[in-house]
Amino acid sequence: MIRQTAAFAAAAAMALPLAATADGSPRDEWGRAGILSSSNRVDLPPITLSSGMPLAEAPWTLTSGTYYEFDIEGDGSAELALEGAGFFRAIWINEVVINDLEVRPIGMDSIEFDDAGTMSISFVAVKPGAYTLAIPGSTGETQRLEITIE
Numbered sequence: 776m777i778r779q780t781a782a783f784a785a786a787a788a789m790a791l792p793l794a795a796t797a798d799g800s801p802r803d804e805w806g807r808a809g810i811l812s813s814s815n816r817v818d819l820p821p822i823t824l825s826s827g828m829p830l831a832e833a834p835w836t837l838t839s840g841t842y843y844e845f846d847i848e849g850d851g852s853a854e855l856a857l858e859g860a861g862f863f864r865a866i867w868i869n870e871v872v873i874n875d876l877e878v879r880p881i882g883m884d885s886i887e888f889d890d891a892g893t894m895s896i897s898f899v900a901v902k903p904g905a906y907t908l909a910i911p912g913s914t915g916e917t918q919r920l921e922i923t924i925e
Contacts, residue, residue: 810899811842811869819845822908822920824888826853829917830908837900837924842869844897851891855910858885862906862922866898885911900924 822830824847837843849855863883871878871886872895886894902924909919 810840815840816842816844819843821846821848822857824849824855824857824910826855830857830910831920834921834923837922839900839903839924842897842899844895847886847888847894847896849888849890849892849894851888854887854889856885856887857908858911859906859908859922860884861904862908865900865902865904865906865924867901869897869899871896 819835820832822845824830847857868880868883871880871883873892888894904924906922906924907919908922913919
């Protein structure tokens with residue numbers, strides 16, 4: 776009896792995700808890559824690390840469960856960092872690409888550019904809330920990026 780109940784519970788648990796996505800939503804079209812499929816991917820505008828320049832044009836509003844990619848472009852005008860431990864803990868980082876080298880971290884608190892270059896980050900937004908990426912020690916509103924995950 777216990778084995779039958781366990782087998783039924785396992786079968787029901789496996790059927791729930793199928794039932795939850797069988798409504799014709801875009802998630803039905805993800806394919807074998809699942810949540811990382813190109814149909815679930817959104818390219819975000821780049822973040823610019825440059826002395827005295829705004830980080831971004833506008834705040835980001837993200838959707839939990841969506842796969843995002845963005846570039847951080849440093850122009851080398853100053854040694855600049857970007858911190859956002861709360862944001863980095865609210866996402867699942869797929870990879871960080873620097874000079875065609877891929878890093879798959881478990882987590883991050885911040886990044887730093889000593890010279891000019893580009894870093895690409897791909898991630899899945901997970902935890903809804905309000906977050907900030909900012910240049911450490913800066914107080915100007917243009918030196919931070921407000922991010923909302925819905």
